[in-house]
Amino acid sequence: MPITYLEKENIFEIRTAQSSYVFGINEKGTIQHLYWGDHIEASECGYLLVGRLHSSFDAEIDRETEEYGGWGGCNYAEPALKVSFADGVRDLRLGYKSYRIVSENEIVIRMADAYYPLFVDVHYKVLPAYDLIERYVQVHNGLNESVRIEQIMAAVWTVQALPDYRMTHVTGRWAGEYQLRSTVLSEGKKVLESRRGFTGPHANPWFAIDNGQADETSGRVWFGALGWSGNWKIVAEKTTFGHVRIVGGVNDFDSSFVLAPGEVYASPVFVGGFTSGGFGQMSRNLHQYQNDYVLPTSKLRKVLYNSWEATEFAVTVEGQKELAQQAARLGVERFVVDDGWFGERHSDRAGLGDWYVNAEKFPNGLEELIDHVKGLGMEFGLWVEPESVNPDSDLFRAHPEWVYQFPTREGTQLRNQLLLNLGLPEVKQFVLHFMTTLLTKYDIRFIKWDMNRTVTEPGTMASCQDADGSMWIKHVHHLYDIWSELRGRFPHVEFETCAGGGARIDLGILRYADQAWISDNTDARDRLSIQEGFSYAYSPSVMMCWVTESPHGFNGRSLPLSYRFHSAMMGGLGIGANISKWSTEELDEAKRYVELYKEIRPVILNGDLYRLSSLRDSNVAAYQYNSTERNESIVFTFLQSQHFGSEVRHLLLQDLVSHAAYAVTIDEGEPFVRHGSTLMNLGLAVSLRGDYKSLMIRIKRLD
CATH class of the missing domain: 3.20.20.70 (Aldolase class I)
Incomplete structure (x- = not known):
């Protein structure tokens, strides 16, 4: 089952094809994140479910790993929810109240303020095949008076126990969008946001976290993307105790609003995922999720x-x-x-x-x-x-x-x-x-x-x-x-x-x-x-x-x-x-x-996209597209410029069938046969000369 509640341990596990996502309720009623990564036995995580104290200056360290929490008490981190009640109280004390399993792939955790009838439903929808979890929240005002919402985030994601944290994101400007950037996260906050009224060219609401060693084909990567087309904010905060929490949602800048008695506000969806297959697998999971669950149709784009x-x-x-x-x-x-x-x-x-x-x-x-x-x-x-x-x-x-x-x-x-x-x-x-x-x-x-x-x-x-x-x-x-x-x-x-x-x-x-x-x-x-x-x-x-x-x-x-x-x-x-x-x-x-x-x-x-080589790293870029049946591949390769004479380059293709034979056609040349094992391990020899040269290669399985 994708969702399991372990009553004895007071632990919830969300299990996808390749990952475990685990949280539980500690003795104080805090919904505490415990683990996110490759499969584990959730029942063996109980020892992590405890309150933690360092000093009077850090009285509730466990709140740094809250699944979702309000601004109040000893919480000094970027809040998931900040409100002002009609009587002037600005303190929010959210605690666990109940859970409801909507379907085998969806669970709702209900939280409530300790005094006021303000309820927060934290939604988790599991997409097991893509190692993804959709999250959003609904806030219900059960008071007879209005509540002002100062800040409301769609989700809080926690990544723990890495020796180093590297964040990858995109930046840019008009006519120069989607430029990749990576930065090491030290203690403090890294904020990605737009205050321009739309998603914006200067940043985009997507992030990836790794330990600084992941690459295109290997390494553990945690990632997420927010579905909101106005002002948005994603905050990656590293604490002095080694946690990184990523909070994302509608930007709170100039955006407070009133929730009237009986009203419900639903946040945008913030999808998150984990893979141990590097940035390439991260992208393929997101691509298939979009094609299957997000986009309104599956029609092929017309020329x-x-x-x-x-x-x-x-x-x-x-x-x-x-x-x-x-x-x-x-x-x-x-x-x-x-x-x-x-x-x-x-x-x-x-x-x-x-x-x-x-x-x-x-x-x-x-x-x-x-x-x-x-x-x-x-x-x-x-x-x-x-x-x-x-x-x-x-x-x-x-x-x-x-x-x-x-x-x-x-x-x-x-x-x-x-x-x-x-x-x-x-x-x-x-x-x-x-x-x-x-x-x-x-x-x-x-x-x-x-x-x-x-x-x-x-x-x-x-x-x-x-x-x-x-x-x-x-x-x-x-x-x-x-x-x-x-x-x-x-x-x-x-x-x-x-x-x-x-x-x-x-x-x-x-x-x-x-x-x-x-x-x-x-x-x-x-x-x-x-x-x-x-x-x-x-x-x-x-x-x-x-x-x-x-x-x-x-x-x-x-x-x-x-x-x-x-x-x-x-x-x-x-x-x-x-x-x-x-x-x-x-x-x-x-x-x-x-x-x-x-x-x-x-x-x-x-199909599935494999980024074989990038002009960020060399003077040759190559991109491979595989059909879902793995019986056909298309490769585009581009040369920036030639240096020091001709050179034969070997493109190491990915995700072919090792024992299968493939007909390979480079541009309009004569086809020749290579086996999948050769194409993946020795590579495909291509020759590009001059400046701004390119080739298209077609690969078709023969058996």
Whole structure:
């Protein structure tokens, strides 16, 4: 059984395929974490279940390993829950009350304050095959008075008894997202967070902890990812007694709210896991979890063309029709019109918020283009940015009170736009109404939902002030409500999450989004680093990658078309270049790559990813995708630059069947046969020369 209660020892064990997670109730009623790692016998952990005292300055060391606890008494660590009661008491004394097994894979531990009828239900849902546990909490206000929630975290994870602790996470900025970083945790706190209103490009709510010796293929790794698309916080705190506790949830900054009598608040889900198979196995567990449990559908990503780089705001029906014809010639399956199709949208200075089709650009309506695209055998998609508004728009002139603003302040314009206060019911209804109208009137099969600014001046007009709620939280809840309702009404429409690149990607929005735009930087070399960092936490099945121009406008770098396609074929393939200027030779080459991608797409999007080599460590990167049946592998390898003459490199492949024979085809060369044992232990010999060279290798089992 995944969940066991040992009554004699007062211990709970959550058991996955490869791990044990153990906690119990000590003599003081504290829910104390005992162990998390490779399998053990939980019944033999009883001796750990004791209160600990060091001195009057550290009177309750066992509280450093609480499963979930409130701020009160002798707790000085980052609190899981901090509240203020109506009578001014700010002390919270949570203790164990009961447990309830919901199913064989889910248990709820109920905690209660020692005096007030405030209850906290700590939920654990086990996903045994993936060595993962989903956690969240519900807070019930049983008082006759309101309670102010100052801070509420989704979960507390504890890692104990390591000689050293190393934390791995990602950082970045616009056009440079998902850059991997590692840091040794000394005593104190390491805080990852966003205060910008969305998940953010500067950090992402995912972490990994190891002893400093884990690598891609081996070593014990503890990890977690939070599902929240607004302000969030993850705190890794190492105590002087050698524990590390990781607390994560909605950021408490400027986010207190009132829980009325009888109300219940549910936190986001914070999933955590353990593996002894290194960072590679960590990623594969997270990828399969997302594919099987998080994402709304299991559809394979369609090859799309987006017209932004070809036209920017100079959208015309004839120009789009010409691009659509070229895209269809390449084998594209979905044609997407980006910004510039609506309102008086001739630049980024006006029109945002006026979601009607521009009659000058589309004199016969949008149907003319949609019918043309469909006639070419493609689906039609549109770009929208529903949460933002230009001051120069009919919407803002009609409803200036709908934007975030403080009464005595002028709102900051970023990208010449302000942000709508989606937490207001009338704004939520406006967005839901125009999106429903758009998707009802037109045969649209894809929506790219963008958000090109952070939240600033998070206030409302004085007459609308709500001192009881958090605008930061309401914005996200209403966003989820809108996406949920649109998905229910229009199940044939697929959605992409985008926020100035990869600033809104997390396990919260991915419960509604089919795919994600991970960066506005489409330089194929930069993308290797961005995509690699992204893959540590998120599945390639949601990762959209475009082939764009060379030389690239961002870096001025020139790259072969083969390199650009190989880089973009490692997730969902898109094309964003101005293909009307491509030569016949380039179009023919691109068509061959699109056809090839469609053949290998199931392996790329549904298979297991193995990061064989990284440009962080050498001048060669290599990535292997295995089909779930282990009968086919796709390998992409990239050379940064050649030094000191030619060199044959051996790529050590992973997770093949040792005794099986495989046909190996390198690019368009003649296939040859190698056994799995040879490919894994001696390796596959490849020769790459020059600068920015790449190869795609197909490996198929013969028996």
